[in-house]
Amino acid sequence: MQFDSTNKPIGIKRILLAFKNSQRAFTWLAKHESAFKQELILLVLAIAVVFVWQISLYEKIMLLVSVLFVMFAEVVNTAIEAAIDRIGLEIHPLSGLAKDLGSAAVLIALTICVLVWGGVFINNLS
Numbered sequence: 001m002q003f004d005s006t007n008k009p010i011g012i013k014r015i016l017l018a019f020k021n022s023q024r025a026f027t028w029l030a031k032h033e034s035a036f037k038q039e040l041i042l043l044v045l046a047i048a049v050v051f052v053w054q055i056s057l058y059e060k061i062m063l064l065v066s067v068l069f070v071m072f073a074e075v076v077n078t079a080i081e082a083a084i085d086r087i088g089l090e091i092h093p094l095s096g097l098a099k100d101l102g103s104a105a106v107l108i109a110l111t112i113c114v115l116v117w118g119g120v121f122i123n124n125l126s
Contacts, residue, residue: 029074029075033074033078035106036071036075039070039071039074042067043064043068043071046063046064046067047064049063050063050064055120055124059123059124062120063116063120066112066113066117067113069112069113070109070112070113073105073108073109074109076102077102077105080101081099084099
């Protein structure tokens with residue numbers, strides 16, 4: 001099978017289409033994924049904390065990036081789950097493994113987030 005790139009948009013049209021697709025994905029996530037909804041709330045709270053807390057710009061960026069990384073992992077996990085469910089809903093060890101690995105990625109991202117927030121908090125106790 002050969003890939004046909006003759007009808008692929010290029011330039012700014014490609015960028016606008018990619019943005020539109022991403023926007024559609026974020027809308028879907030916000031409506032259908034409870035974990036993503038919780039992470040959006042976490043992001044809003046993190047933004048509020050970053051504006052109020054008197055810490056360095058570097059620390060503020062690290063706090064926000066750590067929350068965004070959790071959201072990134074959640075998006076990838078949801079994509080894995082959707083692809084596996086598209087293939088078939090029957091139980092298969094590899095399907096379960098793929099979903100478990102996606103979930104593990106989210107857990108790793110959450111651990112990183114907790115470590116970053118904990119480190120910044122401890123660093124600014126005085």
